[in-house]
Amino acid sequence: MNAANSAAVVVGVDGSQPSLRAVRLAAAEAVRRHRPLRVVHGFIWPLLRVPVAPPSGAPPGVGLRERAQELVAAAVAEATTPGLTVSGEIIDGEAAAVLVGESPTAALIVLGDRGLGGFSGLVVGSVAVQVSAYADCPVLVARGEQRPDGPVVVGLDGSPASLLAADVAAEAAVARGVPLRAVHAYRHPGSSGPGDLQPLVYDEARLHDEQERLLGGWLHGLTDRHPGLRLTCRATRERASAVLAEASADAQLLVVGGQGRGEVTGLLLGSVSQSALHHARCPVEVVRGPR
Known part of the structure; x- marks a missing residue:
């Protein structure tokens, strides 16, 4: 892949169904654009001073960071497509800030219209609105129906x-x-x-x-x-x-x-x-x- 096509399509994930739809949409975009896909999760808990490691004596895999690693791994598996380079990363920070921080070097930011933290009455989540407003690259919000034959x-x-x-x-x-x-x-x-x-x-x-x-x-x-x-x-x-x-x-x-x-x-x-x-x-x- 040459330098012109090295900028990745970046997709934000939080384990919600809308974010998994975004992963599938992002994978298709990355394939279409001949670019790698980067799966990113904004891990906010350290900023809130919440313990992220498993409690003493707890079984393995129950800590917050371990759970975040699991959801990123699941998203990477969801996106895996022949010929597509996929990577995943957990970045400490609030979701919108993390994605905006990724935007200067991204070809495209993709995210779901709602996430796990959204209020039930909102049609589109605050993260989608914030990233669309502040990102330095185009932002694709996965919402509505997928119509491969539509204009x-x-x-x-x-x-x-x-x-x-x-x-x-x-x-x-x-x-x-x-x-x-x-x-x-x-x-x-x-x-x-x-x-x-x-x-x-x-x-x-x-x-x-x-x-x-x-x-x-x-x-x-x-x-x-x-x-x-x-x-x-x-x-x-x-x-x-x-x-x-x-x-x-x-x-x-x-x-x-x-x-x-x-x-x-x-x-x-x-x-x-x-x-x-x-x-x-x-x-x-x-x-x-x-x-």
Whole structure:
């Protein structure tokens, strides 16, 4: 393996069923990308000053660190695939912090949508949201259904993050041999400049045509950069979160930028990408930072 492909796909595990689904998804991604897979478990107990060794006189294998070693070994066994290099490691620290710490040298971070520590009422866990917001590489959250024949979907709004997401999604679609479906949601005409107000009356058909042209411009050159890409695009007057949730219903992957146009300055994860993590019906890849 050359240096360009040495960065690993990293998957976070905690022994939960969502994390095991993430392991299987991560293994498939690593094979597809010709990269090694690294299984990581954030071992928080030393930070809480909890004894991690077995109590005196206890049978072997009952200590917290031994249990962590067992769950990492089980995840490595789950991921083992012919031709795939898999390694596992226990790293002292809180799960989100450990995974964010892995991100500068990772090709991709993969994790489940919920973990063992999640509250029962949460749709997506705090670790998934935190890692998606702070990681220096794309983050893939395993949620929804696995549909190997479904298209890859990408949401665009013209922001730099969404344009990067379009290239990531195109690469994923070509690798999977499926079409890429690019969607753009709009609500009202945009202002023409700072301080300008949106018009109260406008031509709906003309507005739609303008948004379609915008979408086409954002996608210009994408098929040239990704030979073999089958691309469809659609602009829809609707809330972006609703459009992406609907588009994910038959997709195998939804790709979104970490922050789009109109997001509040200072937020590390935009509202649309957060909504995708909570409501998508397929795995979600959040693109931010270097690839």
